[in-house]
């Protein structure tokens with residue numbers, strides 16, 4: 001060939017052939033026709049395709065994210081979340097840190113608790129805290145409710161004495177002058193004048209600001225007063241200029257003054273403080289501890305304090321420990337009392353019964369699926385509709401029907417007595433126990449076993465068994481060594497479906513399970529809708545999820561997940 | 568009965584008046600009589616739906632005969648279940664067990680016969696070597712090509728040393744070249760091992776090249792049972808003549824009949840010489856059949872023989888042969904094949920010629 005343009009290697013550009021030759025020469029990465037590495041070209045070509053695929057699944061992805069992934073994440077979070085204690089009782093938690101767990105804590109702790117509880121009661125948070133802690137130690141709910149009602153009496157001794165000293169202490173204005181930042185006082189006055197002028201009392205007052213100098217002068221009283229002002233403004237939509245502080249603030253002021261603080265206050269307020277400083281050593285004192293014990297003597301019980309201390313961390317393993325019949329105490333992890341150990345038993349029972357249900361579904365479903373897959377298509381379709389028929393009636397109706405059939409005066413017992421298999425005075429207990437749950441759930445879940453089995457068996461051609469027989473195998477050997485191994489993927493799929501469905505089943509065990517035939521899910525439902533202990537419910541749910549995942553993993557190791565087929 | 572051509576006492580397999588109906592309305596197999604001596608390679612050939620597989624299945628025991636008796640070595644086997652018949656079988660789709668390795672597949676028939684491990688291994692090795700697959704024992708069937716799977720299926724059917732092996736279109740799914748290789752291997756093995764084979768196929772070349780005898784099936788009956796050469800050269804009826812090989816047919820009426828010669832008057836009025844096969848009386852309607860390679864152009868056959876006028880329509884050069892299409896007796900599809908010899912004339916379209924043949928090459932069959 002003399003034509004230089006078409007001769008080999010005459011083109012220096014990227015012709016397809018040159019690229020191929022280059023690729024042959026260089027032992028490096030294979031190049032596409034345009035000289036780029038083939039891998040790169042391929043991934044470029046596939047990118048658009050991938051984006052398109054992503055676009056197609058994105059609505060579902062979003063849906064799943066919102067309705068499935070997020071709730072699961074929330075559940076996992078709730079099972080360890082415990083911020084309510086440290087948020088509601090911040091001072092107490094701090095003060096309680098050094099408590100050894102012996103006897104009752106110091107006066108300091110009681111004072112902190114008084115401050116926390118007054119604020120919490122004002123915000124109505126103490127009852128929620130009470131219910132939360134009641135999960136751990138019964139009685140705490142009523143203790144907190146009761147204390148919340150009376151806690152504002154603590155410190156009244158001091159309030160009375162301050163007011164007796166000088167009636168000016170009754171005035172909210174005194175406190176404002178003492179504590180508020182000067183610019184806030186100005187802003188508040190402007191706001192009040194403006195509101196008066198516009199006759200508009202809906203716009204909120206400027207946020208209270210503490211005078212830094214007051215903060216220094218009264219290390220205990222100032223933060224408390226600031227908290228008081230905030231609560232008054234936010235919760236009560238009122239103004240610190242019009243409300244007398246809580247007694248506990250007076251007590252705090254007393255503490256500051258007796259400790260020698262409160263210097264450098266100017267003006268009228270300075271005069272009041274100076275007078276008070278001189279007077280406080282003569283004040284009658286009252287301990288917060290006594291106040292609490294007066295409200296309820298349970299505050300003297302170390303167990304109560306132990307519970308608060310154990311659950312003061314924002315995250316806790318307490319729910320998970322409860323889920324496996326353990327509890328968190330100040331002395332570490334301990335077993336629950338014998339009569340409260342139910343969850344391990346429930347988990348075991350749930351697993352055991354799910355396995356039994358799965359087993360009976362295999363035993364009952366396999367022959368049916370085998371029959372169906374060997375019938376002509378017309379007949380098998382008809383029979384398949386019968387298999388699916390239960391799906392057309394409500395689960396509740398079917399389960400209730402089992403109640404009618406299985407009860408001691410029910411149809412099945414009647415028939416057995418009539419035949420003479422069972423004595424009339426010795427009728428079988430078929431419902432409100434494990435038997436009832438197993439019977440009803442096997443019935444309900446059977447289609448989930450039959451369908452995957454059927455679709456797998458449908459794909460096993462009849463000639464394998466024929467071949468086996470022609471090779472000399474008896475019908476049983478042919479079935480067992482040739483047909484059955486090929487149907488295992490169907491069994492696998494059916495078992496996974498049935499087991500996972502049954503391990504989390506709720507309605508049927510609830511209706512026919514009585515007390516011995518209920519599942520862990522019934523307990524979870526109880527905690528979600530009745531005891532409202534969502535944290536425990538979440539922990540139980542998380543454990544259930546983990547158990548399923550572990551079993552799934554084991555299953556994958558033993559059977560192999562690629563050995564599962566839905567058809 | 569013309570089809571009972573072998574003596575019953577050296578019969579290895581025998582079908583006697585066997586009928587089969589699946590639905591109770593139509594007979595799929597009608598009155599089948601067939602006798603196979605030991606060591607024979609018999610092929611069942613026929614159009615789709617003619618009942619070949621059904622016959623094989625009845626022999627293997629997977630279908631029961633509606634009527635009649637099947638005997639193996641003189642014993643009626645109608646009531647013996649398939650696994651006790653000891654018949655090897657090769658299926659069209661191989662039917663290798665997908666969950667077992669090649670060696671396990673071969674081991675299966677030996678295990679169910681409770682054979683010891685060392686004996687099994689020896690037999691498996693021999694069987695695999697026999698089909699030249701010695702190195703593939705550890706593979707799964709899915710890791711083999713179609714031809715390799717077929718060899719394994721063959722080895723599996725032979726490993727337990729059955730005396731009778733049935734094969735239902737074993738090579739149907741393979742390409743032509745592979746098919747030819749395996750055809751050769753199957754016949755070689757069958758002869759070396761001395762086994763009796765019943766082989767089903769659609770492919771007439773396969774049937775003709777492999778078999779000792781061929782049974783041509785149609786409409787649930789054996790139309791002819793004969794060695795390949797006889798089948799080709801002396802078809803007993805018009806179905807067999809048309810089904811096997813290429814064939815020219817002409818419709819006519821018998822006008823003279825004397826012993827082994829007859830004269831047929833074609834519908835176009837011309838007369839030709841023919842061999843009476845399926846005609847018995849003067850005036851019978853008949854279909855005469857002549858193989859394209861037995862027709863002579865401008866023949867010199869003697870004074871009293873008949874010839875036909877023909878016009879060349881098309882001349883096709885095919886290398887080893889020439890294929891000429893002519894208009895004869897009002898039909899446009901008359902084919903003549905001539906060998907590519909140095910002195911062979913090449914006809915051109917439009918040319919007028921005369922055609923003739925030896926009377927014994929032209930068979931007067933049923934219409």
Ligand SMILES: Nc1ncnc2c1ncn2[C@@H]1O[C@H](COP(=O)(O)OP(=O)(O)OP(=O)(O)O)[C@@H](O)[C@H]1O
Pocket residue numbers: 589590595613614615616617618619620621622769
């Ligand atoms: N299991 C069956 N049930 C009902 N009819 C059947 C069954 N098997 C085959 N038939 C019918 O019997 C007839 C013969 O079938 P058979 O399979 O024996 O044909 P064949 O000669 O093997 O055809 P092919 O060459 O296509 O394999 C067909 O008409 C078919 O429809």
Ligand SMILES: [Mg+2]
Pocket residue numbers: 619620621735
């Ligand atoms: Mg067939």
